[in-house]
Amino acid sequence: MKLTSKGRYAVMALVDLARFDTINPVSLRDISLRQGISLDYLEQIFSKLKKNQIVKSTRGTQGGYILSKKPIEIKLSNILNAVDEKVKTVQCKKESKKGCNGKATKCVTHNLWDELETHINTFFDKKSLQDLLKNNSERVN
Amino acid sequence: MKLTSKGRYAVMALVDLARFDTINPVSLRDISLRQGISLDYLEQIFSKLKKNQIVKSTRGTQGGYILSKKPIEIKLSNILNAVDEKVKTVQCKKESKKGCNGKATKCVTHNLWDELETHINTFFDKKSLQDLLKNNSERVN
DNA sequence: ACATACCTGACTAAAATGGTCAAGTTTAGA
DNA sequence: TCTAAACTTGACCATTTTAGTCAGGTATGT
Ligand code: FES
Ligand code: FES
Numbered sequence: 001m002k003l004t005s006k007g008r009y010a011v012m013a014l015v016d017l018a019r020f021d022t023i024n025p026v027s028l029r030d031i032s033l034r035q036g037i038s039l040d041y042l043e044q045i046f047s048k049l050k051k052n053q054i055v056k057s058t059r060g061t062q063g064g065y066i067l068s069k070k071p072i073e074i075k076l077s078n079i080l081n082a083v084d085e086k087v088k089t090v091q092c093k094k095e096s097k098k099g100c101n102g103k104a105t106k107c108v109t110h111n112l113w114d115e116l117e118t119h120i121n122t123f124f125d126k127k128s129l130q131d132l133l134k135n136n137s138e139r140v141n
Numbered sequence: 142m143k144l145t146s147k148g149r150y151a152v153m154a155l156v157d158l159a160r161f162d163t164i165n166p167v168s169l170r171d172i173s174l175r176q177g178i179s180l181d182y183l184e185q186i187f188s189k190l191k192k193n194q195i196v197k198s199t200r201g202t203q204g205g206y207i208l209s210k211k212p213i214e215i216k217l218s219n220i221l222n223a224v225d226e227k228v229k230t231v232q233c234k235k236e237s238k239k240g241c242n243g244k245a246t247k248c249v250t251h252n253l254w255d256e257l258e259t260h261i262n263t264f265f266d267k268k269s270l271q272d273l274l275k276n277n278s279e280r281v282n
Numbered sequence: 283a284c285a286t287a288c289c290t291g292a293c294t295a296a297a298a299t300g301g302t303c304a305a306g307t308t309t310a311g312a
Numbered sequence: 313t314c315t316a317a318a319c320t321t322g323a324c325c326a327t328t329t330t331a332g333t334c335a336g337g338t339a340t341g342t
Contacts, residue, residue, distance in 0.1 A: 001144055001221075001261075002229040005331060008241075008250060015249045027287060036242035041332055047289070060340025061286045076253075080142075088143040100149075101177035108156045109149060112217075112273060119264050120142075123257060132253060146300060168318060182301055188320070201309025202317045 007085030009037050010045050014079060015132050017055065018071045025057075025064030045083055052082035071129035080124060087120050089113035148226030150178050151186050155220060156273050158196065159212045166198075166205030186224055193223035212270035221265060228261050230254035 012035050020026045028046060032039040046065060049055045054074060055065045067074065080086070090113045091100035099107045154172050161167045169187060173180040187206060190196045195215060196206045208215065221227070231254045232241035240248045 001142065001148070001226055003142055003254060003257075004329090005232070007142070008232060008254070009331095011250050011253070012248060025287095029287075035248075036244070038332065040334075043289070044332085057288065058340090059286095059288050059338080060342095061284095062341060063287050063339085065288090085142060091146070091149060103177070107153060107176075108273060109152050112152070112268065113144060113149070116144075116261075116264060120257075120261065123260050127253065132249060145298090166318095170318075179301065181303075184320075185301090191319095198319060199309090200307080200317095200319050201311095202315090203310060204308085204318050206319090 004085060006045060006083050007080050009035075009041065010049065010079050010083045010085070011076065011132070013037065013042060013045065014049070014054070014067070014074070014129055017065060017067055018129050018133055021064075021066040024062065025066050027064040030064075048083050049079070052078070054078060054082055067129075071133060074129045075125055076127040076129075077121060077124040079129075087117055087124075089117040089120075145226060147186060147224050148221050150176075150182065151190065151220050151224045151226070152217065152273070154178065154183060154186065155190070155195070155208070155215070155270055158206060158208055159270050159274055162205075162207040165203065166207050168205040171205075189224050190220070193219070195219060195223055208270075212274060215270045216266055217268040217270075218262060218265035220270075228258055228265075230258040230261075 013031050016031050016035055017026050020030070028039055028042045031037065032042055046055060046057075050057055050065075053068055056068045057063065057065050090110060092098060092106065092110065094114075097104070099105055099110065101107055153176050157172050157176055158167055161171070169180055169183045172178065173183055187196060187198075191198055191206075194209055197209045198204065198206050231251060233239060233247065233251065235255075238245065240246055240251065242248055
């Protein structure tokens with residue numbers, strides 16, 4: 001059970017954006033250099049962030065991206081959903097009456113994984129970009 | 142971010158074992174049929190569970206597996222660790238001073254992922270096999 | 283005009299996943 | 313003693329996912 005780079009990069013990039021977009025839009029090139037993330041990969045990620053209205057873009061010279069909301073309004077869950085880093089613990093379709101093994105009842109572990117999913121999503125719903133900004137300036141190491 | 146089948150199967154199989162091992166050892170063949178898990182795959186999983194002293198085996202005809210501890214003593218974390226379903230959220234090596242990007246400081250999201258890891262592990266540490274047995278008989282759907 | 287920066291989609295190498303297959307060894311019971 | 317049930321081990325493999333790269337665009341400030 002692990003987090004993928006796409007989700008990690010998305011959050012890193014948005015923290016970067018939150019810090020530097022106060023005056024001018026921030027170019028992906030800058031983020032790429034500061035955070036050590038491939039530019040081409042960043043473009044894929046930002047395309048999704050834009051579709052989900054988390055960032056706004058300006059084209060042309062001196063263009064770049066800015067956040068479309070205040071950092072405190074952007075929850076981790078928004079970001080991760082946007083880049084398809086969904087938390088998926090149950091195997092079966094939740095709405096369906098069928099279990100993951102194709103049987104008519106949910107398997108013995110279904111409720112467990114469902115609880116876990118809620119547990120994790122609660123965590124992501126509570127945390128906002130703002131929390132990360134704060135957290136980072138507090139700790140040096 | 143998703144759970145793999147190996148972890149899911151391990152838990153399913155152990156719940157099955159907890160229910161049926163009271164008199165005789167339970168054969169993997171039985172578990173395979175009841176839970177709809179490939180026999181060959183179960184063997185891989187139980188090999189690991191045995192190495193981690195979660196189950197004991199008896200060879201030969203009428204052989205099979207039994208739990209080596211009481212269900213309440215077997216935590217989910219024990220099971221998932223045994224089958225290498227580790228929760229891994231940070232990219233970097235935790236002990237190292239270096240960050241995931243190779244830089245000298247931890248990245249801006251490091252603390253976040255570390256918190257998440259703790260959050261999830263706490264969940265797994267609290268839940269035991271016993272909880273699953275109970276939970277399952279309570280709920281029909 | 284032209285450099286900068288966003289935009290789009292196709293492509294791909296490498297790793298992880300979810301198994302299968304083959305060839306044993308051990309032991310209960312007929 | 314013979315045999316079948318059941319554990320044991322290790323190699324193998326197809327598919328999917330991941331983490332990008334690459335090659336082309338299009339828009340726009342100067
Ligand atoms: S995970 Fe939903 S039925 Fe097994
Ligand atoms: S995850 Fe540890 S430094 Fe980035």
